[in-house]
Amino acid sequence: MSTSTSRQIAITEYTRRDRHLVSDILFRNYNVHTHIDWQEAEKWLETPDAIIRLAWQYGRLIGVLAAAPPLGGTTWLRIAGISDNADAARVFDILWNAVHKELITRQIHLVAVLMIRDWLIPLITPHGFTCREEVITLRRADQPPLVGESLPGLTIRATQPTDLVTITQVDQAAFEPPWQLTGDEVREAARVSAYCAVALRNEQIVGYQASTMYFDGSHLARLAVSPQAQGTGVGAALLGDVIRRFSRRGVVSMTVNTQLSNTRSQHLYERFGFQRNGYDIPVWMVNL
Ligand SMILES: CC(C)(COP(=O)(O)OP(=O)(O)OC[C@H]1O[C@@H](n2cnc3c(N)ncnc32)[C@H](O)[C@@H]1OP(=O)(O)O)[C@@H](O)C(=O)NCCC(=O)NCCS
Numbered sequence: 001m002s003t004s005t006s007r008q009i010a011i012t013e014y015t016r017r018d019r020h021l022v023s024d025i026l027f028r029n030y031n032v033h034t035h036i037d038w039q040e041a042e043k044w045l046e047t048p049d050a051i052i053r054l055a056w057q058y059g060r061l062i063g064v065l066a067a068a069p070p071l072g073g074t075t076w077l078r079i080a081g082i083s084d085n086a087d088a089a090r091v092f093d094i095l096w097n098a099v100h101k102e103l104i105t106r107q108i109h110l111v112a113v114l115m116i117r118d119w120l121i122p123l124i125t126p127h128g129f130t131c132r133e134e135v136i137t138l139r140r141a142d143q144p145p146l147v148g149e150s151l152p153g154l155t156i157r158a159t160q161p162t163d164l165v166t167i168t169q170v171d172q173a174a175f176e177p178p179w180q181l182t183g184d185e186v187r188e189a190a191r192v193s194a195y196c197a198v199a200l201r202n203e204q205i206v207g208y209q210a211s212t213m214y215f216d217g218s219h220l221a222r223l224a225v226s227p228q229a230q231g232t233g234v235g236a237a238l239l240g241d242v243i244r245r246f247s248r249r250g251v252v253s254m255t256v257n258t259q260l261s262n263t264r265s266q267h268l269y270e271r272f273g274f275q276r277n278g279y280d281i282p283v284w285m286v287n288l
Contacts, residue, residue, distance in 0.1 A: 008057055008058065009055050009056070009057050009062070009090070009091065009094050010055070010056045010057075011053055011054065011055055011056075011094060011095065011098045012053070012054050012056065013052065013053060013054075014045065014050075014052035014053065014054055014064070014066070016046070018054060018061070019042065019045055019046075021054075021061040022042075022045060022054070022061070022064050022079075022081070023041075023042050024061075025061060025062075025063070025064055025081040025082075025083060026041055026042075026064075026079070026081045028084075029081060029082065029083055029084045030084055030119065031080075031081065031082040031083075031084060031088050031119050032080070032081045032082075033077070033079065033080040033081070033113070033116060033117065033119075033120055034078070034079055034116075035068075035076055035077075035078040035079070035113075035114055036114065036116065037185075037221075038188060038189055038192045038212065038221060039185070039188055041078075041079055044066075044078060044079070045066070045079075047068070047069060047184065048069070048184075049069035049070075050066055050067070050068060050069055050078070051066065051067040051068075051069075051075070051099055051102045051103065051106075052064065052065075052066040052067075052079070053065050053066075053095050053098040053099050053102075055082075055086075055091050055094055055095050057086070060083075061083075062082065062083040062085075062086040062091055063081065063082040063083065063086065063091040063092070063094075063095050064079060064080070064081045064082075064095070065077070065079070065080050065092070065095035065096060065098075065099050066078050066079035066080070066099075067099055067102075067103065067108075067111065068182075069182060069184075070103075070106050070107075070108050071172075071177060071178070071180050071181075071182055072172075072176075072177030072178070072180060073107060073108055073109045073110065073177060074108065074109065074110040074111070074112065074177040074178035075103065075108050075110075075111055075112070075178065076111070076112050076113065076114070076178060077111060077112070077113040080092070080095075080120060088119075088123060089122070089123055092123040092124075093123075093126075093127075096124075096127055100127075100288070103288060104288060108288055109287060109288055110177070110178060110285060110286070110287055110288070111129075111285065111286050111288065112178045112283055112284070112285045113129070113283070113284050113285075114135065114281050114282075114283055115131070115281060115282040115283065115284050116281060120284075121284075124284060124286075127286060128286045128287075129284040129285065129286040130284065130285065130286070131282045131283070131284050132283060132284070132285045133259055133260060133261060133282070133283035133285070134259070134260040134280045134281065134282055134283065135257050135258070135259060135260075135280065135281045135283060136257065136258060136259070136260050136266075136276055136279075136280045137255055137256070137257050137276070137277050137278075137279040137280070138255065138256050138257075138258070138266070138269045138270075138274035138275060138276050138277065139253065139254070139255045139256075139274060139275060139277045140243070140253065140254045140255075140256075140269075140272060140273050140274040140275075141252060141253040141254075142252075143252070143272075143273040145244075145247055146240055146243050146244050146247070146272075148240075148244060149240065150237070151233045151234075151236075151237045153201055153202075154199055154200070154201050154206075154233070154234065154237055155199070155200045155201075156197050156198070156199050156200075156237060156238060156241045157197060157198060157200070158195070158196065158197055159190055159196040159197060159198050159208065159210075163198050163205060163208075164183065164186055164187055164190060165183070166198075166205045167186055167190070167198065167205065167208045168181065168182070168183045168186045170205060170206070170207060170208060170224055170225070170226050171186055171208075171222070171224045173226055173227055174224035174225055174226065174227060174230075175224060178285075179259070181222070189210045189221055189222055190210055192212055193210040193211055193212055193221065194211060194212055194213040194218065194246075195210075195211050195242060195245055195246070196208070196209070196210040196211070197209055197238060197241060197242065199225075199234050199237060199238050201229065201234075205226075206225060206226045206228075206229035206234055207223075207224060207225035207226060207229060207234040207235060207238055208222070208223075208224060208238070209222060209223045209224075209238045209239070209241075209242055210222040211242050211246070211254075213246075213251065216250075216251060216253070217251065217253040217254065217255065218242075218246045218251050218253070218254045218255075219254065219255045219256065220239070220242065220254060220255070220256040223235060223238060223239065223256075223265070225238075235265075235268050236268060236271070236272075239268065239269075239272055240272070242254075243272065254274075255277070256269055256274060259283075260280070
């Protein structure tokens with residue numbers, strides 16, 4: 001089963017029968033990183049084409065490192081977990097070398113990681129990762145109700161399953177790597193959304209949004225507009241629509257994440273009364 005060994009640490013590829021051991025590592029240890037979005041780590045492990053390597057010592061699982069299926073030559077480190085009793089730096093180095101080899105084979109040129117907790121920093125720094133971006137959070141609350149206004153020639157309706165392929169194309173055209181979503185991620189975003197809508201102009205989908213609900217608030221999980229349609233009010237129309245829809249259900253607070261460098265989206269959110277709430281997550285990246 002071993003594909004390589006180094007001073008009694010054996011590296012293998014993840015298989016489905018390892019899932020309980022991996023869950024155990026992620027649940028029981030401090031040295032754990034799981035990417036935050038709408039996908040739970042345990043379910044994400046079954047993602048086709050994910051790059052997942054396990055580290056074993058004397059038959060015991062001591063570490064896991066996983067990168068998302070590549071998109072646009074880029075990927076995210078989605079999962080890292082190292083047993084608290086192990087030498088974290090050594091285990092990480094061995095896991096990274098195994099993952100890195102596969103990343104090169106798949107012609108990945110950029111790897112990103114959301115730095116939710118700092119324990120990974122000293123482990124990834126020797127491999128060339130640097131902090132290059134922040135994911136920021138903005139929140140809208142205590143705002144006067146939005147007046148309904150429609151944009152001539154633009155229709156907004158709830159997403160249908162047949163829209164998902166086009167929505168994925170819109171998403172991948174609107175965002176640069178590594179921020180794009182795969183088709184599976186778009187499907188999962190739509191599935192867990194409380195409200196997912198598309199904007200149509202001349203019967204063509206030109207934008208979409210997906211929003212989730214939690215407790216008594218909502219979260220705009222995704223908003224994207226086709227590059228050709230940007231700057232013509234589509235983003236504002238989708239945002240106004242989702243805010244009004246949740247308000248009618250008594251949900252008046254909404255959060256959204258965006259990149260610190262994405263001033264255009266921040267401008268739009270600020271226009272609708274969103275303000276930064278200080279919850280920022282650094283994004284570390286390395287070019288391979
Ligand atoms: C950010 C994004 C969603 C904004 O959507 P958009 O449709 O381009 O935004 P809008 O057209 O509604 O508003 C953008 C600008 O167009 C202007 N505008 C609005 N209606 C307009 C109209 N009818 N005609 C011309 N311009 C108009 C607005 O004034 C606004 O300018 P300002 O915000 O600088 O004052 C879009 O640019 C996008 O998909 N970007 C890439 C993905 C992304 O960053 N998503 C959000 C972050 S998670």
